[in-house]
Amino acid sequence: MKRIVFLLVGALLPLGVQAAQADHIKASHAWIRLLPANLPAGGYVTLDNESASAATLVSAHSATYASAMLHQSTQDPSGNSTMRMVERVSIPAHGRLALAPSGYHLMLEQATHALKPGDMVAITLDFADGSHLPVSFLVRPANTSP
Numbered sequence: 001m002k003r004i005v006f007l008l009v010g011a012l013l014p015l016g017v018q019a020a021q022a023d024h025i026k027a028s029h030a031w032i033r034l035l036p037a038n039l040p041a042g043g044y045v046t047l048d049n050e051s052a053s054a055a056t057l058v059s060a061h062s063a064t065y066a067s068a069m070l071h072q073s074t075q076d077p078s079g080n081s082t083m084r085m086v087e088r089v090s091i092p093a094h095g096r097l098a099l100a101p102s103g104y105h106l107m108l109e110q111a112t113h114a115l116k117p118g119d120m121v122a123i124t125l126d127f128a129d130g131s132h133l134p135v136s137f138l139v140r141p142a143n144t145s146p
Helices: 002-017
Strands: 025-033 041-049 055-061 065-075 081-085 089-091 096-099 104-111 120-127 132-140
Touching (some): 025 120, 041 055, 041 120, 089 096, 096 104
Parallel strands (some): 025 132
Antiparallel strands (some): 025 041, 041 096, 041 104, 055 089, 055 120, 065 081, 065 104
C-alpha cells in the first residue's frame, strides 16, 4: 500500500511544481491610446517571457471596458491595412512580444466611464493554462506616438 501511495505522489508531484505561464511574464510600457467620443481604444504592452517554454495569451478583461479583444493589424504589399480579431498570441520562450500600434494589440470597447489622459486602467491578461496577469495601463492621448 505504501508503495502505491509513493508512486502516486511521485507521478503527481511534477504537475504541482510547474509554474503558471503568467508567473513568467513581465509586462512593461503598458498604455492605452484614448480616442475621442466612444471610439474603441487600443491597448499596448510589451510582454517578456522569462520561461524556457512559450506562453500563450488568449484573452484580456477589464472592469473599465465592456469588451477587450486581441486584434492584429497588418498591411499588404499594396499598402492596404486590415485588422482582425485573433484567438491567441504566442510569446516565445525567453522571448518578447510587443502589443503595439500596427501589430498585435488589445481592442478596448465601451468604456464604463469617461477616461482622460493620465488615468490608470487595470487590465488582466489571460493565458492558455488558466493563469492571469494583472497589468496597469496608462491612458495617453490619441496623438501619442509609440
